[in-house]
Amino acid sequence: MYYKCLDCGHVFTEEETTPKSEYLTKLDNIPVYETRYACPACGGDYEEAHECEGCHDHFGEDELYDGKWCLNCLRDALDYDSFFEYATSNQSPFGYVDGIAEFVYGRIFNIDYHSLPSAGSYEFQRHMHEIYLREVAKDKLLFASDHTPGHRLLDDIKSWVLDDGTESDREDFAEWLTQRKER
Numbered sequence: 314m315y316y317k318c319l320d321c322g323h324v325f326t327e328e329e330t331t332p333k334s335e336y337l338t339k340l341d342n343i344p345v346y347e348t349r350y351a352c353p354a355c356g357g358d359y360e361e362a363h364e365c366e367g368c369h370d371h372f373g374e375d376e377l378y379d380g381k382w383c384l385n386c387l388r389d390a391l392d393y394d395s396f397f398e399y400a401t402s403n404q405s406p407f408g409y410v411d412g413i414a415e416f417v418y419g420r421i422f423n424i425d426y427h428s429l430p431s432a433g434s435y436e437f438q439r440h441m442h443e444i445y446l447r448e449v450a451k452d453k454l455l456f457a458s459d460h461t462p463g464h465r466l467l468d469d470i471k472s473w474v475l476d477d478g479t480e481s482d483r484e485d486f487a488e489w490l491t492q493r494k495e496r
């Protein structure tokens with residue numbers, strides 16, 4: 314069992330916790346102390362820590378999505394292909410058009426998807442997929458090296474899924490990732 318400090322983030326085992334004596338009250342004028350266990354690094358309170366399935370680091374419960382993945386691992390798992398797979402799956406939270414169409418409108422054309430024509434047709438979606446794949450090819454060409462400065466479509470993809478929505482959008486992607494791993 315691992316624990317994580319709520320104050321400093323230090324991760325430690327049960328054996329490493331340090332006893333700390335704390336003044337509780339006075340009984341018949343005799344001070345009463347209570348022993349409590351604390352973070353060995355800073356003396357702070359701690360919570361149970363859970364291992365991330367991706368990087369195997371330890372995190373507090375509310376730092377893991379689907380109880381399994383830390384935010385960094387979600388970010389790492391998103392690439393051009395996995396986003397396409399996720400956004401066109403029926404688990405994606407993107408509404409009546411598939412997620413690629415919504416992404417192409419929202420991020421590439423900068424048009425609010427609520428103003429989308431009600432074009433859920435196969436041709437429309439295929440056209441959106443073609444635009445997406447073309448933009449991906451451009452991005453791969455432009456940013457062949459990780460150190461190329463500038464604005465990447467890949468960064469847009471990551472923030473579209475993980476940063477622009479709510480916590481539940483992160484959960485959706487984490488659940489999809491878990492299921493993909495189990496397949």
Ligand SMILES: [Zn+2]
Binds near residue numbers: 318323355357
């Ligand atoms: Zn600490």
Ligand SMILES: [Zn+2]
Binds near residue numbers: 366368369382383
């Ligand atoms: Zn991780």
